Amino acid sequence: MTDSDALVRPDRRAELAAGLAHVRSRIADACAAAGRDRAAVTMIAVTKTYPAADVVALAGLGVTDVGENRDQEAAAKAMQVAAAGVTPRWHFIGRLQRNKVRSVLRYADVVQSVDSVRLASALDAAATSGGRDRPLDVLVQVSIDGDPARGGAVPDSADPDVGLGPVAEAVAGAAGLRLAGLMAVAPLGWEPERAFARLARIAELLRADHPQATALSAGMSGDLETAIGHGATHVRVGSALLGMRPTLR
Structure with a gap:
Protein backbone atom coordinates (compact mmCIF):
# COMPACT_ATOMS: atom_id res chain seq x y z
CA MET A 1 0.00 0.00 0.00
CA THR A 2 1.32 3.45 -0.93
CA ASP A 3 1.15 6.51 1.30
CA SER A 4 -1.57 7.96 -0.90
CA ASP A 5 -3.65 4.77 -0.71
CA ALA A 6 -3.50 4.90 3.07
CA LEU A 7 -5.29 8.28 3.05
CA VAL A 8 -8.41 6.97 1.34
CA ARG A 9 -11.10 4.76 2.86
CA PRO A 10 -12.32 2.07 0.44
CA ASP A 11 -15.97 3.05 0.94
CA ARG A 12 -15.22 6.67 0.18
CA ARG A 13 -13.24 5.70 -2.92
CA ALA A 14 -16.30 3.75 -4.12
CA GLU A 15 -18.58 6.77 -3.49
CA LEU A 16 -16.28 9.03 -5.46
CA ALA A 17 -15.95 6.53 -8.29
CA ALA A 18 -19.74 6.37 -8.61
CA GLY A 19 -20.06 10.17 -8.57
CA LEU A 20 -17.31 10.53 -11.11
CA ALA A 21 -18.84 7.98 -13.47
CA HIS A 22 -22.17 9.84 -13.34
CA VAL A 23 -20.61 13.26 -13.97
CA ARG A 24 -18.48 11.92 -16.80
CA SER A 25 -21.59 10.45 -18.39
CA ARG A 26 -23.41 13.78 -18.12
CA ILE A 27 -20.50 15.59 -19.75
CA ALA A 28 -20.26 13.03 -22.55
CA ASP A 29 -24.00 13.28 -23.22
CA ALA A 30 -23.88 17.08 -23.22
CA CYS A 31 -20.96 17.08 -25.67
CA ALA A 32 -22.80 14.66 -27.95
CA ALA A 33 -25.93 16.82 -27.87
CA ALA A 34 -23.87 19.90 -28.75
CA GLY A 35 -21.88 18.13 -31.47
CA ARG A 36 -18.65 18.69 -29.58
CA ASP A 37 -15.63 16.48 -28.97
CA ARG A 38 -15.71 15.10 -25.42
CA ALA A 39 -11.98 15.77 -25.15
CA ALA A 40 -12.68 19.50 -25.52
CA VAL A 41 -14.25 19.72 -22.03
CA THR A 42 -12.23 19.42 -18.81
CA MET A 43 -13.91 18.67 -15.51
CA ILE A 44 -12.53 20.56 -12.52
CA ALA A 45 -13.30 18.84 -9.21
CA VAL A 46 -14.19 21.61 -6.76
CA THR A 47 -12.95 20.32 -3.41
CA LYS A 48 -13.69 23.24 -1.12
CA THR A 49 -14.61 21.82 2.34
CA TYR A 50 -13.61 18.31 1.26
CA PRO A 51 -10.46 16.69 2.72
CA ALA A 52 -7.13 16.09 1.03
CA ALA A 53 -7.91 12.36 1.02
CA ASP A 54 -10.70 13.02 -1.49
CA VAL A 55 -8.29 14.82 -3.81
CA VAL A 56 -5.90 11.87 -3.58
CA ALA A 57 -8.71 9.42 -4.32
CA LEU A 58 -9.96 11.45 -7.30
CA ALA A 59 -6.45 11.64 -8.72
CA GLY A 60 -6.26 7.86 -8.46
CA LEU A 61 -9.49 7.69 -10.46
CA GLY A 62 -8.04 9.82 -13.24
CA VAL A 63 -9.07 13.34 -12.23
CA THR A 64 -6.34 15.78 -13.26
CA ASP A 65 -7.81 19.19 -12.35
CA VAL A 66 -8.86 20.41 -8.91
CA GLY A 67 -10.41 23.74 -7.91
CA GLU A 68 -10.31 25.58 -4.59
CA ASN A 69 -12.02 28.76 -3.40
CA ARG A 70 -10.19 29.83 -0.25
CA ASP A 71 -6.45 30.22 0.07
CA GLN A 72 -6.17 29.27 3.74
CA GLU A 73 -7.83 25.92 3.12
CA ALA A 74 -6.27 25.35 -0.30
CA ALA A 75 -2.68 26.03 0.74
CA ALA A 76 -2.77 23.46 3.54
CA LYS A 77 -4.62 20.93 1.39
CA ALA A 78 -2.18 21.28 -1.51
CA MET A 79 0.70 20.54 0.87
CA GLN A 80 -1.04 17.40 2.15
CA VAL A 81 -1.78 16.20 -1.36
CA ALA A 82 1.79 16.83 -2.49
CA ALA A 83 3.10 14.94 0.53
CA ALA A 84 1.04 11.95 -0.65
CA GLY A 85 2.88 12.10 -3.98
CA VAL A 86 -0.11 13.42 -5.95
CA THR A 87 0.22 16.42 -8.28
CA PRO A 88 -3.09 17.59 -9.76
CA ARG A 89 -3.43 20.82 -11.71
CA TRP A 90 -4.68 23.30 -9.10
CA HIS A 91 -7.17 26.02 -10.14
CA PHE A 92 -7.85 28.90 -7.76
CA ILE A 93 -11.47 29.86 -8.46
CA GLY A 94 -12.50 32.05 -5.52
CA ARG A 95 -12.31 35.80 -5.02
CA LEU A 96 -8.67 36.64 -4.53
CA GLN A 97 -7.39 39.42 -2.31
CA ARG A 98 -4.13 41.03 -3.38
CA ASN A 99 -2.50 40.22 -0.03
CA LYS A 100 -3.05 36.49 -0.74
CA VAL A 101 -1.40 36.48 -4.15
CA ARG A 102 1.99 35.17 -3.10
CA SER A 103 0.46 32.35 -1.10
CA VAL A 104 -1.80 31.28 -3.98
CA LEU A 105 1.13 31.27 -6.39
CA ARG A 106 2.89 28.64 -4.28
CA TYR A 107 0.44 25.96 -5.42
CA ALA A 108 -1.91 27.28 -8.13
CA ASP A 109 -1.33 26.41 -11.77
CA VAL A 110 -4.29 28.53 -12.88
CA VAL A 111 -6.06 31.52 -11.34
CA GLN A 112 -9.60 31.81 -12.69
CA SER A 113 -10.83 34.82 -10.76
CA VAL A 114 -8.85 37.85 -11.95
CA ASP A 115 -11.34 40.71 -12.19
CA SER A 116 -9.36 43.93 -11.90
CA VAL A 117 -6.25 45.54 -13.32
CA ARG A 118 -4.90 45.97 -9.79
CA LEU A 119 -5.20 42.25 -9.11
CA ALA A 120 -3.59 41.40 -12.46
CA SER A 121 -0.70 43.72 -11.65
CA ALA A 122 -0.23 42.16 -8.21
CA LEU A 123 -0.23 38.65 -9.69
CA ASP A 124 2.23 39.66 -12.37
CA ALA A 125 4.61 41.24 -9.87
CA ALA A 126 4.52 38.15 -7.66
CA ALA A 127 4.86 35.75 -10.59
CA THR A 128 7.83 37.54 -12.13
CA SER A 129 9.65 37.93 -8.84
CA GLY A 130 8.98 34.38 -7.69
CA GLY A 131 11.16 32.61 -10.22
CA ARG A 132 8.38 30.73 -12.05
CA ASP A 133 9.64 28.87 -15.10
CA ARG A 134 6.58 29.80 -17.17
CA PRO A 135 3.78 32.38 -17.07
CA LEU A 136 0.80 31.76 -14.81
CA ASP A 137 -2.38 30.82 -16.69
CA VAL A 138 -5.13 33.34 -15.93
CA LEU A 139 -8.82 33.41 -16.67
CA VAL A 140 -10.55 36.75 -16.36
CA GLN A 141 -13.72 36.42 -14.33
CA VAL A 142 -16.50 38.25 -16.13
CA SER A 143 -19.71 39.63 -14.64
CA ILE A 144 -22.42 38.38 -17.00
CA ASP A 145 -25.03 40.83 -15.67
CA GLY A 146 -22.61 43.75 -15.41
CA ASP A 147 -22.82 43.92 -11.61
CA PRO A 148 -19.29 43.79 -10.15
CA ALA A 149 -20.55 43.44 -6.56
CA ARG A 150 -20.31 39.64 -6.72
CA GLY A 151 -17.00 39.72 -8.55
CA GLY A 152 -16.18 39.90 -12.22
CA ALA A 153 -14.85 42.36 -14.77
CA VAL A 154 -17.62 44.32 -16.47
CA PRO A 155 -18.21 43.94 -20.22
CA ASP A 156 -18.72 47.10 -22.27
CA SER A 157 -17.16 49.20 -19.52
CA ALA A 158 -14.24 51.57 -19.95
CA ASP A 159 -13.55 51.58 -16.21
CA PRO A 160 -9.74 51.49 -16.07
CA ASP A 161 -9.68 48.96 -13.22
CA VAL A 162 -12.69 46.66 -13.64
CA GLY A 163 -13.73 47.00 -17.28
CA LEU A 164 -13.33 43.70 -19.11
CA GLY A 165 -11.25 45.25 -21.89
CA PRO A 166 -8.71 46.88 -19.56
CA VAL A 167 -8.43 43.75 -17.40
CA ALA A 168 -7.88 41.47 -20.41
CA GLU A 169 -5.28 43.84 -21.82
CA ALA A 170 -3.48 44.00 -18.48
CA VAL A 171 -3.28 40.21 -18.28
CA ALA A 172 -2.28 39.79 -21.92
CA GLY A 173 0.46 42.38 -21.58
CA ALA A 174 1.93 41.00 -18.35
CA ALA A 175 5.23 39.16 -18.64
CA GLY A 176 4.37 36.77 -15.81
CA LEU A 177 0.82 35.93 -16.91
CA ARG A 178 -0.88 34.22 -19.85
CA ALA A 213 -7.92 33.16 -25.02
CA THR A 214 -9.89 30.02 -25.86
CA ALA A 215 -10.68 28.67 -22.38
CA LEU A 216 -14.21 29.20 -21.08
CA SER A 217 -14.85 28.05 -17.50
CA ALA A 218 -18.59 27.94 -16.91
CA GLY A 219 -21.16 25.56 -15.53
CA MET A 220 -21.38 23.74 -12.23
CA SER A 221 -23.22 20.70 -10.89
CA GLY A 222 -26.68 22.04 -11.72
CA ASP A 223 -26.11 23.65 -15.11
CA LEU A 224 -23.07 22.05 -16.74
CA GLU A 225 -25.08 20.75 -19.73
CA THR A 226 -26.24 24.24 -20.68
CA ALA A 227 -22.73 25.63 -20.28
CA ILE A 228 -21.27 22.93 -22.53
CA GLY A 229 -23.96 23.68 -25.08
CA HIS A 230 -22.65 27.25 -25.18
CA GLY A 231 -18.99 26.37 -25.53
CA ALA A 232 -17.65 25.82 -22.01
CA THR A 233 -14.23 24.18 -22.10
CA HIS A 234 -14.09 23.70 -18.32
CA VAL A 235 -16.91 22.81 -15.91
CA ARG A 236 -16.51 23.16 -12.16
CA VAL A 237 -18.20 20.30 -10.32
CA GLY A 238 -18.51 19.91 -6.56
CA SER A 239 -21.60 18.32 -5.01
CA ALA A 240 -22.53 16.17 -8.02
CA LEU A 241 -19.11 14.58 -7.82
CA LEU A 242 -18.29 14.54 -4.12
CA GLY A 243 -21.72 14.49 -2.49
CA MET A 244 -22.71 16.42 0.60
CA ARG A 245 -19.89 16.40 3.13
CA PRO A 246 -19.34 18.05 6.55
CA THR A 247 -17.68 21.46 6.43
CA LEU A 248 -14.00 21.41 7.33
CA ARG A 249 -13.14 23.24 10.55
Whole structure:
Protein backbone atom coordinates (compact mmCIF):
# COMPACT_ATOMS: atom_id res chain seq x y z
CA MET A 1 0.00 0.00 0.00
CA THR A 2 1.32 3.45 -0.93
CA ASP A 3 1.15 6.51 1.30
CA SER A 4 -1.57 7.96 -0.90
CA ASP A 5 -3.65 4.77 -0.71
CA ALA A 6 -3.50 4.90 3.07
CA LEU A 7 -5.29 8.28 3.05
CA VAL A 8 -8.41 6.97 1.34
CA ARG A 9 -11.10 4.76 2.86
CA PRO A 10 -12.32 2.07 0.44
CA ASP A 11 -15.97 3.05 0.94
CA ARG A 12 -15.22 6.67 0.18
CA ARG A 13 -13.24 5.70 -2.92
CA ALA A 14 -16.30 3.75 -4.12
CA GLU A 15 -18.58 6.77 -3.49
CA LEU A 16 -16.28 9.03 -5.46
CA ALA A 17 -15.95 6.53 -8.29
CA ALA A 18 -19.74 6.37 -8.61
CA GLY A 19 -20.06 10.17 -8.57
CA LEU A 20 -17.31 10.53 -11.11
CA ALA A 21 -18.84 7.98 -13.47
CA HIS A 22 -22.17 9.84 -13.34
CA VAL A 23 -20.61 13.26 -13.97
CA ARG A 24 -18.48 11.92 -16.80
CA SER A 25 -21.59 10.45 -18.39
CA ARG A 26 -23.41 13.78 -18.12
CA ILE A 27 -20.50 15.59 -19.75
CA ALA A 28 -20.26 13.03 -22.55
CA ASP A 29 -24.00 13.28 -23.22
CA ALA A 30 -23.88 17.08 -23.22
CA CYS A 31 -20.96 17.08 -25.67
CA ALA A 32 -22.80 14.66 -27.95
CA ALA A 33 -25.93 16.82 -27.87
CA ALA A 34 -23.87 19.90 -28.75
CA GLY A 35 -21.88 18.13 -31.47
CA ARG A 36 -18.65 18.69 -29.58
CA ASP A 37 -15.63 16.48 -28.97
CA ARG A 38 -15.71 15.10 -25.42
CA ALA A 39 -11.98 15.77 -25.15
CA ALA A 40 -12.68 19.50 -25.52
CA VAL A 41 -14.25 19.72 -22.03
CA THR A 42 -12.23 19.42 -18.81
CA MET A 43 -13.91 18.67 -15.51
CA ILE A 44 -12.53 20.56 -12.52
CA ALA A 45 -13.30 18.84 -9.21
CA VAL A 46 -14.19 21.61 -6.76
CA THR A 47 -12.95 20.32 -3.41
CA LYS A 48 -13.69 23.24 -1.12
CA THR A 49 -14.61 21.82 2.34
CA TYR A 50 -13.61 18.31 1.26
CA PRO A 51 -10.46 16.69 2.72
CA ALA A 52 -7.13 16.09 1.03
CA ALA A 53 -7.91 12.36 1.02
CA ASP A 54 -10.70 13.02 -1.49
CA VAL A 55 -8.29 14.82 -3.81
CA VAL A 56 -5.90 11.87 -3.58
CA ALA A 57 -8.71 9.42 -4.32
CA LEU A 58 -9.96 11.45 -7.30
CA ALA A 59 -6.45 11.64 -8.72
CA GLY A 60 -6.26 7.86 -8.46
CA LEU A 61 -9.49 7.69 -10.46
CA GLY A 62 -8.04 9.82 -13.24
CA VAL A 63 -9.07 13.34 -12.23
CA THR A 64 -6.34 15.78 -13.26
CA ASP A 65 -7.81 19.19 -12.35
CA VAL A 66 -8.86 20.41 -8.91
CA GLY A 67 -10.41 23.74 -7.91
CA GLU A 68 -10.31 25.58 -4.59
CA ASN A 69 -12.02 28.76 -3.40
CA ARG A 70 -10.19 29.83 -0.25
CA ASP A 71 -6.45 30.22 0.07
CA GLN A 72 -6.17 29.27 3.74
CA GLU A 73 -7.83 25.92 3.12
CA ALA A 74 -6.27 25.35 -0.30
CA ALA A 75 -2.68 26.03 0.74
CA ALA A 76 -2.77 23.46 3.54
CA LYS A 77 -4.62 20.93 1.39
CA ALA A 78 -2.18 21.28 -1.51
CA MET A 79 0.70 20.54 0.87
CA GLN A 80 -1.04 17.40 2.15
CA VAL A 81 -1.78 16.20 -1.36
CA ALA A 82 1.79 16.83 -2.49
CA ALA A 83 3.10 14.94 0.53
CA ALA A 84 1.04 11.95 -0.65
CA GLY A 85 2.88 12.10 -3.98
CA VAL A 86 -0.11 13.42 -5.95
CA THR A 87 0.22 16.42 -8.28
CA PRO A 88 -3.09 17.59 -9.76
CA ARG A 89 -3.43 20.82 -11.71
CA TRP A 90 -4.68 23.30 -9.10
CA HIS A 91 -7.17 26.02 -10.14
CA PHE A 92 -7.85 28.90 -7.76
CA ILE A 93 -11.47 29.86 -8.46
CA GLY A 94 -12.50 32.05 -5.52
CA ARG A 95 -12.31 35.80 -5.02
CA LEU A 96 -8.67 36.64 -4.53
CA GLN A 97 -7.39 39.42 -2.31
CA ARG A 98 -4.13 41.03 -3.38
CA ASN A 99 -2.50 40.22 -0.03
CA LYS A 100 -3.05 36.49 -0.74
CA VAL A 101 -1.40 36.48 -4.15
CA ARG A 102 1.99 35.17 -3.10
CA SER A 103 0.46 32.35 -1.10
CA VAL A 104 -1.80 31.28 -3.98
CA LEU A 105 1.13 31.27 -6.39
CA ARG A 106 2.89 28.64 -4.28
CA TYR A 107 0.44 25.96 -5.42
CA ALA A 108 -1.91 27.28 -8.13
CA ASP A 109 -1.33 26.41 -11.77
CA VAL A 110 -4.29 28.53 -12.88
CA VAL A 111 -6.06 31.52 -11.34
CA GLN A 112 -9.60 31.81 -12.69
CA SER A 113 -10.83 34.82 -10.76
CA VAL A 114 -8.85 37.85 -11.95
CA ASP A 115 -11.34 40.71 -12.19
CA SER A 116 -9.36 43.93 -11.90
CA VAL A 117 -6.25 45.54 -13.32
CA ARG A 118 -4.90 45.97 -9.79
CA LEU A 119 -5.20 42.25 -9.11
CA ALA A 120 -3.59 41.40 -12.46
CA SER A 121 -0.70 43.72 -11.65
CA ALA A 122 -0.23 42.16 -8.21
CA LEU A 123 -0.23 38.65 -9.69
CA ASP A 124 2.23 39.66 -12.37
CA ALA A 125 4.61 41.24 -9.87
CA ALA A 126 4.52 38.15 -7.66
CA ALA A 127 4.86 35.75 -10.59
CA THR A 128 7.83 37.54 -12.13
CA SER A 129 9.65 37.93 -8.84
CA GLY A 130 8.98 34.38 -7.69
CA GLY A 131 11.16 32.61 -10.22
CA ARG A 132 8.38 30.73 -12.05
CA ASP A 133 9.64 28.87 -15.10
CA ARG A 134 6.58 29.80 -17.17
CA PRO A 135 3.78 32.38 -17.07
CA LEU A 136 0.80 31.76 -14.81
CA ASP A 137 -2.38 30.82 -16.69
CA VAL A 138 -5.13 33.34 -15.93
CA LEU A 139 -8.82 33.41 -16.67
CA VAL A 140 -10.55 36.75 -16.36
CA GLN A 141 -13.72 36.42 -14.33
CA VAL A 142 -16.50 38.25 -16.13
CA SER A 143 -19.71 39.63 -14.64
CA ILE A 144 -22.42 38.38 -17.00
CA ASP A 145 -25.03 40.83 -15.67
CA GLY A 146 -22.61 43.75 -15.41
CA ASP A 147 -22.82 43.92 -11.61
CA PRO A 148 -19.29 43.79 -10.15
CA ALA A 149 -20.55 43.44 -6.56
CA ARG A 150 -20.31 39.64 -6.72
CA GLY A 151 -17.00 39.72 -8.55
CA GLY A 152 -16.18 39.90 -12.22
CA ALA A 153 -14.85 42.36 -14.77
CA VAL A 154 -17.62 44.32 -16.47
CA PRO A 155 -18.21 43.94 -20.22
CA ASP A 156 -18.72 47.10 -22.27
CA SER A 157 -17.16 49.20 -19.52
CA ALA A 158 -14.24 51.57 -19.95
CA ASP A 159 -13.55 51.58 -16.21
CA PRO A 160 -9.74 51.49 -16.07
CA ASP A 161 -9.68 48.96 -13.22
CA VAL A 162 -12.69 46.66 -13.64
CA GLY A 163 -13.73 47.00 -17.28
CA LEU A 164 -13.33 43.70 -19.11
CA GLY A 165 -11.25 45.25 -21.89
CA PRO A 166 -8.71 46.88 -19.56
CA VAL A 167 -8.43 43.75 -17.40
CA ALA A 168 -7.88 41.47 -20.41
CA GLU A 169 -5.28 43.84 -21.82
CA ALA A 170 -3.48 44.00 -18.48
CA VAL A 171 -3.28 40.21 -18.28
CA ALA A 172 -2.28 39.79 -21.92
CA GLY A 173 0.46 42.38 -21.58
CA ALA A 174 1.93 41.00 -18.35
CA ALA A 175 5.23 39.16 -18.64
CA GLY A 176 4.37 36.77 -15.81
CA LEU A 177 0.82 35.93 -16.91
CA ARG A 178 -0.88 34.22 -19.85
CA LEU A 179 -4.42 35.20 -20.80
CA ALA A 180 -6.13 31.81 -21.23
CA GLY A 181 -9.77 32.89 -21.41
CA LEU A 182 -12.80 33.71 -19.28
CA MET A 183 -14.59 32.36 -16.22
CA ALA A 184 -18.12 33.17 -15.10
CA VAL A 185 -20.94 32.09 -12.82
CA ALA A 186 -24.57 32.37 -13.89
CA PRO A 187 -26.04 35.37 -12.01
CA LEU A 188 -28.64 34.75 -9.33
CA GLY A 189 -32.10 34.81 -10.82
CA TRP A 190 -30.92 34.20 -14.39
CA GLU A 191 -31.85 31.06 -16.30
CA PRO A 192 -28.66 29.21 -17.32
CA GLU A 193 -29.62 29.39 -21.01
CA ARG A 194 -29.79 33.17 -20.92
CA ALA A 195 -26.62 33.51 -18.84
CA PHE A 196 -24.40 31.20 -20.88
CA ALA A 197 -25.69 32.48 -24.22
CA ARG A 198 -24.60 35.97 -23.17
CA LEU A 199 -21.29 34.61 -21.90
CA ALA A 200 -20.66 32.92 -25.26
CA ARG A 201 -21.09 36.25 -27.03
CA ILE A 202 -18.71 37.97 -24.59
CA ALA A 203 -16.13 35.21 -25.13
CA GLU A 204 -16.43 35.52 -28.90
CA LEU A 205 -15.72 39.26 -28.70
CA LEU A 206 -12.73 38.64 -26.43
CA ARG A 207 -11.24 36.09 -28.84
CA ALA A 208 -11.51 38.59 -31.66
CA ASP A 209 -8.89 40.69 -29.83
CA HIS A 210 -7.08 37.82 -28.08
CA PRO A 211 -7.28 34.68 -30.26
CA GLN A 212 -5.28 32.65 -27.74
CA ALA A 213 -7.92 33.16 -25.02
CA THR A 214 -9.89 30.02 -25.86
CA ALA A 215 -10.68 28.67 -22.38
CA LEU A 216 -14.21 29.20 -21.08
CA SER A 217 -14.85 28.05 -17.50
CA ALA A 218 -18.59 27.94 -16.91
CA GLY A 219 -21.16 25.56 -15.53
CA MET A 220 -21.38 23.74 -12.23
CA SER A 221 -23.22 20.70 -10.89
CA GLY A 222 -26.68 22.04 -11.72
CA ASP A 223 -26.11 23.65 -15.11
CA LEU A 224 -23.07 22.05 -16.74
CA GLU A 225 -25.08 20.75 -19.73
CA THR A 226 -26.24 24.24 -20.68
CA ALA A 227 -22.73 25.63 -20.28
CA ILE A 228 -21.27 22.93 -22.53
CA GLY A 229 -23.96 23.68 -25.08
CA HIS A 230 -22.65 27.25 -25.18
CA GLY A 231 -18.99 26.37 -25.53
CA ALA A 232 -17.65 25.82 -22.01
CA THR A 233 -14.23 24.18 -22.10
CA HIS A 234 -14.09 23.70 -18.32
CA VAL A 235 -16.91 22.81 -15.91
CA ARG A 236 -16.51 23.16 -12.16
CA VAL A 237 -18.20 20.30 -10.32
CA GLY A 238 -18.51 19.91 -6.56
CA SER A 239 -21.60 18.32 -5.01
CA ALA A 240 -22.53 16.17 -8.02
CA LEU A 241 -19.11 14.58 -7.82
CA LEU A 242 -18.29 14.54 -4.12
CA GLY A 243 -21.72 14.49 -2.49
CA MET A 244 -22.71 16.42 0.60
CA ARG A 245 -19.89 16.40 3.13
CA PRO A 246 -19.34 18.05 6.55
CA THR A 247 -17.68 21.46 6.43
CA LEU A 248 -14.00 21.41 7.33
CA ARG A 249 -13.14 23.24 10.55
